[in-house]
Amino acid sequence: MDRISHWIGGKLVPGESGITGPVFNPATGEQTHVVDFATVEEFDRAVEIANEAFPEWRGMSLSKRAALFFRMREVLDSRKTEVAKAVTQQHGKCLFDALAEVERGVELLEFAAGLPHLLKGSYSEQITTGFDLFSVRQPLGVVAGITPFNFPAMVPMWMCAAAMAAGNCFILKPSERDSGASLLLAEAFRDAGLPDGVFQVVQGDKVAVDRTLEHPDIKALSFVGSTPIAKYVYATAAANGKRVQALAGAKNHMIVLPDADVGMAADAAVSSINGSAGERCMAIATVVPVGDIADPLIEAILERTAKLKVGDGMDPENEMGPLVTLEHRDRVVSYIDSAREQGATVLVDGREHPLWGTGFFVGPSVIDHVTEDMKCYQDEIFGPVGTIVRVETYEDAIALTRRNRWGNGAAIFTRDGGAARQFVYDIEAGMVGINVPIPVPLAFYSFGGWKESLFGDSKMYGPEGIHFWTREKAVTVRWPDPSTSKVDLGFPGAR
Numbered sequence: 001m002d003r004i005s006h007w008i009g010g011k012l013v014p015g016e017s018g019i020t021g022p023v024f025n026p027a028t029g030e031q032t033h034v035v036d037f038a039t040v041e042e043f044d045r046a047v048e049i050a051n052e053a054f055p056e057w058r059g060m061s062l063s064k065r066a067a068l069f070f071r072m073r074e075v076l077d078s079r080k081t082e083v084a085k086a087v088t089q090q091h092g093k094c095l096f097d098a099l100a101e102v103e104r105g106v107e108l109l110e111f112a113a114g115l116p117h118l119l120k121g122s123y124s125e126q127i128t129t130g131f132d133l134f135s136v137r138q139p140l141g142v143v144a145g146i147t148p149f150n151f152p153a154m155v156p157m158w159m160c161a162a163a164m165a166a167g168n169c170f171i172l173k174p175s176e177r178d179s180g181a182s183l184l185l186a187e188a189f190r191d192a193g194l195p196d197g198v199f200q201v202v203q204g205d206k207v208a209v210d211r212t213l214e215h216p217d218i219k220a221l222s223f224v225g226s227t228p229i230a231k232y233v234y235a236t237a238a239a240n241g242k243r244v245q246a247l248a249g250a251k252n253h254m255i256v257l258p259d260a261d262v263g264m265a266a267d268a269a270v271s272s273i274n275g276s277a278g279e280r281c282m283a284i285a286t287v288v289p290v291g292d293i294a295d296p297l298i299e300a301i302l303e304r305t306a307k308l309k310v311g312d313g314m315d316p317e318n319e320m321g322p323l324v325t326l327e328h329r330d331r332v333v334s335y336i337d338s339a340r341e342q343g344a345t346v347l348v349d350g351r352e353h354p355l356w357g358t359g360f361f362v363g364p365s366v367i368d369h370v371t372e373d374m375k376c377y378q379d380e381i382f383g384p385v386g387t388i389v390r391v392e393t394y395e396d397a398i399a400l401t402r403r404n405r406w407g408n409g410a411a412i413f414t415r416d417g418g419a420a421r422q423f424v425y426d427i428e429a430g431m432v433g434i435n436v437p438i439p440v441p442l443a444f445y446s447f448g449g450w451k452e453s454l455f456g457d458s459k460m461y462g463p464e465g466i467h468f469w470t471r472e473k474a475v476t477v478r479w480p481d482p483s484t485s486k487v488d489l490g491f492p493g494a495r
Helices: 040-059 062-078 080-091 095-112 154-165 180-192 206-214 227-239 262-278 291-305 326-341 394-403 417-426 462-468
Strands: 002-004 006-008 011-013 020-025 030-036 122-128 131-139 142-146 169-173 199-201 218-224 243-247 252-256 284-289 345-348 365-368 385-388 409-413 431-434 470-478
Touching: 006 040, 006 180, 020 080, 030 080, 040 131, 040 142, 040 169, 040 199, 040 206, 062 080, 062 095, 062 154, 062 180, 080 095, 080 180, 095 154, 142 154, 142 206, 154 169, 154 180, 154 218, 154 462, 169 206, 180 199, 206 218, 206 227, 218 227, 227 243, 252 262, 252 394, 262 284, 262 291, 262 385, 262 409, 284 291, 284 394, 291 345, 291 365, 291 385, 326 345, 326 365, 326 385, 394 417, 409 417, 417 431, 462 470
Parallel strands: 002 030, 142 169, 142 218, 169 199, 218 243, 252 284, 252 409, 284 385, 365 385, 409 431
Antiparallel strands: 006 011, 006 199, 020 030, 122 131, 131 470, 345 365
8 A cells, every 4th residue: 555654854754653544535435545653753853854954045045045936836837737636536626626726836836936025124224323224034943834634735835835935944744634745745846956854744643743833943833724723733832932823714604695696696605615525714604695685596506506516536527526534524414414403404415415425425515594503503514515594684694704703704795896895894804705705815915814713913825924934133233433432321312
């Protein structure tokens, strides 16, 4: 059986612990790989190598580093189909979706290649008589990222592109469920000329996670995952003196006003709920029709849901693949049962799909008449289950979203520019779409939510990503005539 090992010091390194985990093809349910789980000693070795690589990497000129990032971009782009196939075969998402994921990662390398501009400081002349002041941004050292299963190629590049461009050495702990893509990234970066030790991959379970949070030489940590784990990561890493950004769960609402185009809103809802089988933190989880548009909107959603093609993601005819594991599939369908038990109306049950029982498939589900007290509303389902909460007014819709503990993304569908502008003002979410169901910012903006969707004070990638992976140094300069020097115990003046 194929083995997924570590990438340490610029090469594949088999695990030494003897402990491994299974990796499955979700379309068939068959185990295809084993992934090594690192010991504390193996993780520490990667940190030691990163520390050794850091001085030379930090010292490389920005122009040379930028040229290297352009090469990394070109190499990865030339291999995007290979990486996407690995994602599809281990995660389950359709190949076209996996390709789009890798292409988003390529965009992050493009943004990072602008590092000479991104790392510019500032300069102020004559701030007080004879004094100048300037600032520079400098790397932190050895940093790390812990990434989820749902975007095994893109999310690592959310972190590592900006971190490495800023001059840091980066250690990745990918999800153990589908970590094959991480090694393909490492190989692409090496072949583009990235020095050994600048990007490393340590596979593992909680042992590797906890060592990442505790190791004294890890200066900053980026995390994407569920809210309970994000809270744990944030609290533990911060207690150990690390800079932390921990992106967590979501319950994204799509408000549909009575004046919206029903067909366009239904297209968007079905696409967002079921894309990548709902395993993405920016999926629309709850559709909120306002007033009389509810019935025609739901009818249109049901019509489109019935036509979705579900199957093996390697088949270009299919639109939705399976879920990542059997355990996750069973967790997702448990919310269908709880919704029915709590009084909701299950319009479509994904277990009635012909592929139920094959691999880790479940078909799309639609649940109407959901209320806030129901488990299917309160929890992040992370699967192809659309919940519908009907409200009477725009104000009711906004109040609903504000009571929800998450604030990752939100969308409104309307033809009224004034209503859309008011929505942007009112909504408590970090990423907002106007007639856009999945408002994920491009590489030159930053990604992150509000409330319990983000722990820390910095969003990911883009300008905020550069700031997260660097620290500012302010330098005050004076070149006085020695004859004017004297002892002065007063507080420095600013005149």
